[in-house]
Amino acid sequence: xxxPVFDNLPTTIFERMSGLARQHGAINLGQGFPDDQGPxxxxxxxxxxxxxxxxxxxxxRGLPELRAAVAGHYERTQGLTIDPDTEVTITSGATExxxxxxxxxxxxxxxxxxxxxxxxxxxxxxRRAGGVPKLVRLAPPHWRFDRAMLxxxxxxxxxxxxxxxxLNPAAVVASEDxxxxxxxxxxxxxxxxxxxxxxxxxxxDGRRHRPLIGFPGMxxxxxxxxxxxxxxxxxxxxxxxxxxxxxxxxALAAAHxxxxxxxxxxxxxxxxxxxxxxxxxxxxxxADLQRSxxxxxxxxxxxxxxxxxxxxxxxxNVDLAASGIAVDDVxxxxxxxxxxxxxxxxxxxxxxxxPVRTVVRLCFAKADATLDEAVERLAAARVAFS
Ligand code: PMP
Ligand code: GLN
Numbered sequence: 001x002x003x004p005v006f007d008n009l010p011t012t013i014f015e016r017m018s019g020l021a022r023q024h025g026a027i028n029l030g031q032g033f034p035d036d037q038g039p040x041x042x043x044x045x046x047x048x049x050x051x052x053x054x055x056x057x058x059x060x061r062g063l064p065e066l067r068a069a070v071a072g073h074y075e076r077t078q079g080l081t082i083d084p085d086t087e088v089t090i091t092s093g094a095t096e097x098x099x100x101x102x103x104x105x106x107x108x109x110x111x112x113x114x115x116x117x118x119x120x121x122x123x124x125x126x127r128r129a130g131g132v133p134k135l136v137r138l139a140p141p142h143w144r145f146d147r148a149m150l151x152x153x154x155x156x157x158x159x160x161x162x163x164x165x166x167l168n169p170a171a172v173v174a175s176e177d178x179x180x181x182x183x184x185x186x187x188x189x190x191x192x193x194x195x196x197x198x199x200x201x202x203x204x205d206g207r208r209h210r211p212l213i214g215f216p217g218m219x220x221x222x223x224x225x226x227x228x229x230x231x232x233x234x235x236x237x238x239x240x241x242x243x244x245x246x247x248x249x250x251a252l253a254a255a256h257x258x259x260x261x262x263x264x265x266x267x268x269x270x271x272x273x274x275x276x277x278x279x280x281x282x283x284x285x286x287a288d289l290q291r292s293x294x295x296x297x298x299x300x301x302x303x304x305x306x307x308x309x310x311x312x313x314x315x316x317n318v319d320l321a322a323s324g325i326a327v328d329d330v331x332x333x334x335x336x337x338x339x340x341x342x343x344x345x346x347x348x349x350x351x352x353x354x355p356v357r358t359v360v361r362l363c364f365a366k367a368d369a370t371l372d373e374a375v376e377r378l379a380a381a382r383v384a385f386s
Contacts, residue, residue, distance in 0.1 A: 005127045012120050013349035017333065021343035027366075027374045030333075030343035032168070032314045034365035038234035041278055046270025058265040060257050062090025066268045069275040070226070070241050077282065078200075078211050086246040089253050090268060092260045093238035094198045094227035095121055097252075100242065101194045101223045102129040104255035110159035115145065117350030119168055119196065131160070135352060140319060140359055141308050143170040144178065150185050160192045161185075163212060166199035166312030169347050169361040173203055173311045176210060183215040192248070193218060198227035198240075201282055203312035204290040213243065220245045223252065228271040233285060233365070239263055239271050289314065289365060296364040299375030304382050314365040317347065321358040325385040328357040332385065340381040342374050 017030035067084035074080040091097040108130030165174040200209040213222035228239035306322035329346035337343045348355035
């Protein structure tokens with residue numbers, strides 16, 4: 001007797017492609033994780049806390065020092081004024097933050113506007129919370145929404161919109177105008193915005209992340225979600241942040257207390273230390289990733305691939321059809337990992353209906369030598385597929 005939402009739900013595409021990468025000994029440019037270990041001083045701070053500080057339950061809403069560090073970080077980097085005591089909840093990763101937001105803020109029958117391509121956790125969690133998904137389909141190469149698309153999706157029953165910017169897997173950042181438009185619709189329909197901003201620190205070419213919560217009228221109706229795993233490039237560190245006005249935070253914390261209650265204290269301490277004392281990271285990390293993006297882009301273009309613009313995240317996308325490759329993304333990825341030794345992610349996996357089937361996502365958060373070897377193999381794949 002399995003709940004219908006979870007009955008026959010397949011294993012995530014990330015786990016599947018990483019499994020195939022292991023099986024075939026392939027270079028894994030699929031699942032998004034850097035191949036270095038993350039900043040040593042931050043890991044040392046967590047290690048010190050593990051040995052020297054309490055390993056018992058920390059406060060349910062998170063270590064006070066981490067809540068203060070999150071508020072300070074967002075004030076410095078995004079100009080937000082956040083009360084660490086009443087507006088911040090620490091969760092076990094952004095995934096738990098998403099679950100807490102959906103469980104506490106959606107009532108059965110509420111409509112939830114979501115953008116495709118969508119991160120794989122959203123739809124099952126929204127449905128399990130009783131939400132009725134209203135999907136807005138974004139398409140390459142720009143992956144943008146407009147007024148008509150939003151007005152078609154929003155209704156009197158809209159309770160929530162879920163925005164992911166920078167957008168995984170499309171690697172685009174919502175513009176100021178697009179955010180203002182979404183804010184206008186949220187205010188008009190009295191809807192809550194759940195903003196998955198886990199990629200906020202990974203933006204390129206001089207961009208600055210603009211949080212929707214800072215737009216007029218959005219302060220009291222936005223849940224801003226962050227992830228230390230992404231901020232510090234240590235994806236196994238499941239430490240997430242929920243930032244929202246006090247009434248929303250009370251609801252979020254009520255859900256969080258029965259999902260995980262709390263998150264390992266040494267990791268919280270490590271993140272707090274990093275946010276306060278390792279600030280240069282937020283300059284060097286995106287600059288290094290931008291160089292990796294450029295290296296992979298140049299190599300792929302030289303090999304004849306059409307590469308879509310990557311404005312942020314660890315990812316870039318190639319357009320197979322435009323590159324003269326006639327197979328769909330799933331076929332390409334399955335054959336690429338088995339026959340050419342490179343794992344990638346088919347972007348159709350991020351669609352619930354009417355998928356884009358010609359785009360493949362590659363992770364560039366890797367050493368130069370790994371990227372160069374992957375380019376050689378992908379060059380051979382392109383010749384074979386054309
Ligand atoms: N949202 C998006 C868009 C993501 O890409 C990810 C992970 N890559 C998550 C949420 C989950 O973050 P966490 O690992 O902190 O749970
Ligand atoms: N968010 C990561 C990605 O997009 C994967 C996370 C996971 O494997 N659950 O690759």
